[in-house]
Amino acid sequence: MNDQMQQHLRKKPYLVDAIAGNSAMLVSLGSTGRLYRLWWPHIDYPQHVDEIRTGLKIGSTPGGVTWFDDPAEGWAHAASYVPGTNAYRVVSTHSTFPVEVEQTDFAIPGQSIMARGYRITNTGHDPLKLDFFHYGSFRIMENELYMTTEFYGDHDALLHFRHQYAFAVGSTAICSGYQAGQGAWKQSCEGALNGSRIDMKPDGSVQWTITDIEPGQSVVLPVYIAAGHSRKEALEALETAKSKTYDDWFNDMVAYWADYLSAAAPCPGGNERISALYERSLLAMKLMADEATGTIVAAPEFDETFSRCGGYAYSWGRDAAFVTTAFNKAGLGALTEKFYDWAITAQEPDGSWQQRHYHDGSLAPHWGLQIDEGSSLIWGMWEYYLHSGERPEFVERMWPSIEKGAAFLAKFIDPETGLPLPSMDLWEERLAEHTYSAAAVFGGLSAAASFARRKGNNGLADQWETLAQRIAASIEEHCWNEDKGAYYRGLKLNVSPWDYEASVAGGARGTVKPRDKSYQSFVLDYDSIVDISLLGLAVPFGAVPVDNPRMTRTADAIEALLTSPKVGGIKRYENDTYIGGNPWILTTLWLGHYRTLQGRYDEARRHLEYALEHTTPSGLLPEQVDRETGETAWVVPLTWSHAMFVLAVHMLAERGELPTN
Known part of the structure; x- marks a missing residue:
């Protein structure tokens, strides 16, 4: 397998663990919380994500950002659907850091918005300060070229766009850092975004600082990926996401799927x-x-x-x-x-x-x-x-x-x-x-x-x-x-010339028939x-x-x-x-x-x-x-x-x- 294919499979494995969506926006996910693919505004085409990663930099701990979806960095995961819904929840715990992260992914019904809720709990004995990082590389319209990533300060959002598709990433919390384009992944891993505002690149990062999480306390950070057919539409969708609390959106989603299931015939027995x-x-x-x-x-x-x-x-x-x-x-x-x-x-x-x-x-x-x-x-x-x-x-x-x-x-x-x-x-x-x-x-x-x-x-x-x-x-x-x-x-099975020869030699019956342009068809009587x-x-x-x-x-x-x-x-x-x-x-x-x-x-x-x-x-x-x-x-x-x-x-x-x- 060549290096390019290995890199592709590292980002996008064949087998996924879950899907979430609202029948207009669809995502596939791993049991580590990794978001592999995102389709919008239809569930078959186009797909827009290259790679999305989320992680934490905890206090002054050396080593930069630890990414939730990387078991090699000490994370363990327990994943399941939220009962009665298409929301997928992953609880991540760390072998060293005193933190638990409950991540819930769902698409908001009737909206072009993917909601990613992170409930971060201090499981230690001392107050906790951390920085949350969201790195996103978009392959908009399944294309590697001609993307732009730009930070919009008025919306506190990082926008990825190409042609008639745009995706705005933001939260109700005010971000503490950002970086558009060149070097965003390296700087994200180091936990030191450089404030680059715009680049003709597909990727960028946003950082949120969370201070003074007391022992046993939880803080919820919602991250929204809002889609639109223009930059204006995507930013407006993000403002819609921010117009309600994360809990309100979550409850709306639960009610939507409850209504869907209640309209169905109950399982017999x-x-x-x-x-x-x-x-x-x-x-x-x-x-x-x-x-x-x-x-x-x-x-x-x-x-x-x-x-x-x-x-x-x-x-x-x-x-x-x-x-x-x-x-x-x-x-x-x-x-x-x-x-x-x-x-x-x-x-x-x-x-x-x-x-x-x-x-x-x-x-x-x-x-x-x-x-x-x-x-x-x-x-x-x-x-x-x-x-x-x-x-x-x-x-x-x-x-x-x-x-x-x-x-x-x-x-x-x-x-x-x-x-x-x-x-x-x-x-x-x-x-x-x-x-x-x-x-x-x-x-x-x-x-x-x-x-x-x-x-x-x-x-x-x-x-x-x-x-x-x-x-x-x-x-x-x-x-x-x-x-x-x-x-x-079946009957009249078309086969290759060599399969035909082998089959006839073994006693099968068949016919070689003329076809167009002087080609021939090799047809066995029976399959x-x-x-x-x-x-x-x-x-x-x-x-x-x-x-x-x-x-x-x-x-x-x-x-x-x-x-x-x-x-x-x-x-x-x-x-x-x-x-x-x-x-x-x-x-x-x-x-x-x-x-x-x-x-x-x-x-x-x-x-x-x-x-x-x-x-x-x-x-x-x-x-x-x-x-x-x-x-x-x-x-x-x-x-x-x-x-x-x-x-x-x-x-x-x-x-x-x-x-x-």
Whole structure:
């Protein structure tokens, strides 16, 4: 790993411990209180922070500033969410200094303000004098260049700005020192800011002096990061932050999240562990739904350089369809409806939905069409329509988009197999006629047909229903693999020339087909890998009945072949190598969904328990669990994981099978 990448990961690790925000401003945080990233005014883009550090210089103690987030400097930390909120609290104690720092991070609801409250307690026997330092380096608009940092004396604020974004840092307490630009980090570490007022640099520091903290006494210092689309807006936002006490803002935040949770359906049953994760899931999922647009993103971004993956802070129609169904079950249908109002703005002129999108509906970096994305959206619209009481006004708003979308699906059929034409699979790794994608198109066309009947267009409804049933029949005709006792993952799998040669030499059948510009495609007849997504045939799309013997055998093959041997949990598919080939939370819960529908409740509860046992220390669900250690392996939090948990809870509760203690 090169020095530049090592430096980047030191500032911004892949795995974070918590997120906080208000659905317009989002931050990711570490268990030491380190703020790694800050997005505003949308939760996916742009990100603005390079590095933010806070620390103390205690009295005349030699050695300069000690930074809270550095365990090497003698700090120990205990971190958790403030119950019932998206505020993250870290209590830091020092092995030598007689001080405890309780840091609470939250975004103020309805404001472009991040509040960072520091309650500093003298745990010693003598009065304490200290200086508090806030160092900030901003990478505004995810750009390293053309920043300016300036101290505004009239506002007692350090302002970082570039183009149409500005961030003002200040407090209700009057600062005792500042430095803009050149050398700010070095001077901060030494605890001696030089008063430089302006520099065309991204970083700067502010210092507050706190004197005469008596033994046992606590002092609260709020630090606000206020955002705006101009210097004026950011400074005005900071003045808004200063217009109320920190305690008032904190109480407003607590009330906001209490109102949100009270509007949701309470967690069924009475199991405390399930209820706690259910509540945390609803809180996390809200932060992943953009306040302005309704976009639902997969996760807060953690790999913006695409060093190990293709990024996660985008909206996938498939993920969102699962998330909105969870919102429905949780009584939060307003978030679902807002999302689908957004989704119709992301549709292509030809009626398709592409793989993933930014908050404004524009196409994000992608690998090509995934036909399950658009079909999942239409299916999700129907699920919401049923949940919402079959309101005709929702149909009227969605219908033009549904009609175009279903027409695209109807044309995207291979006449040879009766399945949807080749597209990328749900894991974005291979091009084929995927069985899961066929099930999703079945679900989308069936939903579109139901909408058409509500519109009185029975001819169109019959056409789409007939096509959906043909797809279901084609799955049975072409996609069963008796050798493995499971459905094929797909047909007409495109592979590399060398993989093709090796597969054909091993007995596989395939075809080399001419392509454009004299290129060739190397296509295997079948993809026989067992994949968790095959459960999608039955749940959620219903292309194959749950009790179909083939479906039952497929689920059993999934459990036998994909259970991780050391730590349990279900992998995505055979020979998965992504991040080492770990079990995933959502895949484990997916099998739990199927077992619930089968009536195999003990097994379903076991899969639910797996999620409960593999939360992060802050109570969030990751994407993956390390196959060797059982620790969190990748992506925190993953919205889809939380949605699958909420759905699993309701599926068991609806059958009276949710654990109560």
